[in-house]
Amino acid sequence: MTPLINHYAHPTHFMRVSGIALPWLAVASIVALAVALYVSLFVAPEDYLQGQTVRIMFLHVPSAWLALGGYVAIAIASVTGWIWKRPLADVAARAIAPTGACFTLIVLLTGSLWGKPMWGTWWVWDARLTSVAILLLLYLGYIALWNAIEEPTLAARAAGALAIIGVVNVPIIHFSVSWWNTLHQPASVLRLDGPTIHPTLLMPLLLMFAALSLLMVTITLARMRLEILRRRTRMLRLRSAQA
Amino acid sequence: MKAFVALLSRDLGGSQLGAGGLGVLFFLAVVVLLPLGIGPRGDVLAQIAPGILWIAALLAALLGLESMFREDFETGALEVMAMSALPLEAVVLAKCLAHWLACLLPLAILSVPCGLLLHLSVGESLGVAIAMLLGTPAFSLFGSIGAALTLDARRGGLLALLLVLPLSMPPLIFGSLASGGEGSVSSLLLGTGLSLGALAVAPFLSSAVLWTRLRA
Numbered sequence: 348m349t350p351l352i353n354h355y356a357h358p359t360h361f362m363r364v365s366g367i368a369l370p371w372l373a374v375a376s377i378v379a380l381a382v383a384l385y386v387s388l389f390v391a392p393e394d395y396l397q398g399q400t401v402r403i404m405f406l407h408v409p410s411a412w413l414a415l416g417g418y419v420a421i422a423i424a425s426v427t428g429w430i431w432k433r434p435l436a437d438v439a440a441r442a443i444a445p446t447g448a449c450f451t452l453i454v455l456l457t458g459s460l461w462g463k464p465m466w467g468t469w470w471v472w473d474a475r476l477t478s479v480a481i482l483l484l485l486y487l488g489y490i491a492l493w494n495a496i497e498e499p500t501l502a503a504r505a506a507g508a509l510a511i512i513g514v515v516n517v518p519i520i521h522f523s524v525s526w527w528n529t530l531h532q533p534a535s536v537l538r539l540d541g542p543t544i545h546p547t548l549l550m551p552l553l554l555m556f557a558a559l560s561l562l563m564v565t566i567t568l569a570r571m572r573l574e575i576l577r578r579r580t581r582m583l584r585l586r587s588a589q590a
Numbered sequence: 591m592k593a594f595v596a597l598l599s600r601d602l603g604g605s606q607l608g609a610g611g612l613g614v615l616f617f618l619a620v621v622v623l624l625p626l627g628i629g630p631r632g633d634v635l636a637q638i639a640p641g642i643l644w645i646a647a648l649l650a651a652l653l654g655l656e657s658m659f660r661e662d663f664e665t666g667a668l669e670v671m672a673m674s675a676l677p678l679e680a681v682v683l684a685k686c687l688a689h690w691l692a693c694l695l696p697l698a699i700l701s702v703p704c705g706l707l708l709h710l711s712v713g714e715s716l717g718v719a720i721a722m723l724l725g726t727p728a729f730s731l732f733g734s735i736g737a738a739l740t741l742d743a744r745r746g747g748l749l750a751l752l753l754v755l756p757l758s759m760p761p762l763i764f765g766s767l768a769s770g771g772e773g774s775v776s777s778l779l780l781g782t783g784l785s786l787g788a789l790a791v792a793p794f795l796s797s798a799v800l801w802t803r804l805r806a
Binding site for chain 2: 485488496501509524526
């Protein structure tokens with residue numbers, strides 16, 4: 348297993364394999380996204396309480412899973428990069444971040460679009476909402492730290508440390524925000540997880556999750572290739588400057 | 591121990607002194623500007639005073655972060671410290687202590703008269719001060735991680751602020767909850783617990799981050 352991973356963790360092999368896989372993945376994610384959009388917009392029935400607005404949830408919920416999952420993936424890639432000194436893991440961590448930040452933004456935007464007709468307000472300082480807003484802040488800090496340090500290996504160490512600290516900190520933030528919220532206002536009756544979800548609504552949700560996951564993998568691979576090329580260009584420039 | 595004290599007094603007399611003075615000015619400016627912006631009504635001011643004092647203290651503490659390691663890193667003094675008999679964790683701890691003594695201890699003391707100016711009672715003002723004494727060490731300790739991460743980054747001070755902000759939300763929440771009202775004792779204990787937790791974790795994390803920079 349390990350030799351196999353070592354083999355594909357080498358940037359040259361990665362570039363070759365990902366170059367072959369990327370067009371297929373791109374086509375697959377476009378098709379999957381089209382199917383998932385069609386099912387969630389036209390096939391899925393209206394909710395008897397939420398009406399058409401329930402369709403927002405088909406985008407909102409999978410985005411929330413991917414926003415959180417993306418941050419955890421960054422942390423895992425950072426640990427891998429730190430312990431086993433794999434540059435490709437650092438490249439992956441950096442490549443995931445903008446997509447994860449976008450999904451976090453989508454969660455916040457679709458959430459407030461849904462909240463306006465359903466709760467009657469764009470935003471409440473609910474523990475969950477606040478935690479997601481802080482997650483966006485964590486993403487932005489992570490991206491900014493990568494951009495602020497010129498030397499890639501140094502930037503990888505610093506950003507990796509931040510990701511690991513952040514992932515430990517997320518539960519603490521969530522706990523403290525819940526504590527703060529429950530003391531400041533009565534427990535919210537507005538809950539997303541009311542009755543168990545009906546299969547006709549679960550189907551488009553899972554389809555959309557699959558489509559968005561494919562899309563995230565595709566974008567991440569493309570960004571990883573871009574980053575590797577960027578690093579090679581940087582090395583060439585440095586070499587030609589030294590010569 | 592002697593080296594620790596020497597380092598502490600060096601930082602207190604030098605780099606942190608200016609940052610601390612700036613922080614005090616910032617804190618006082620917030621207290622004076624607040625009634626001008628909100629209006630002079632005593633009940634409104636008293637209601638928001640603990641939270642505002644805490645936010646002002648947090649931002650003042652973040653102002654002082656840039657001077658924690660940066661100058662020593664640029665002059666090479668940090669490398670000398672890392673090579674000395676004192677472990678780097680202890681160096682970080684000394685710098686955190688210097689930051690807290692210069693930037694946050696004066697604010698905890700000043701929060702008593704400032705609380706009175708914002709129509710808090712004597713007891714409430716003392717409550718804010720005690721909560722700050724016990725809760726704000728977490729700001730310095732978590733802050734050291736941000737300062738270490740942004741050691742040679744472009745616009746490092748601003749970036750450190752962005753990085754430390756999420757880390758300092760729990761201490762801010764428990765701190766301002768601890769400054770009076772119901773449940774303030776349990777919040778005070780939780781805030782103190784965060785400070786102690788930060789004391790146990792932050793020096794090691796910060797020195798690990800600093801090592802990656804010093805080896806390079």
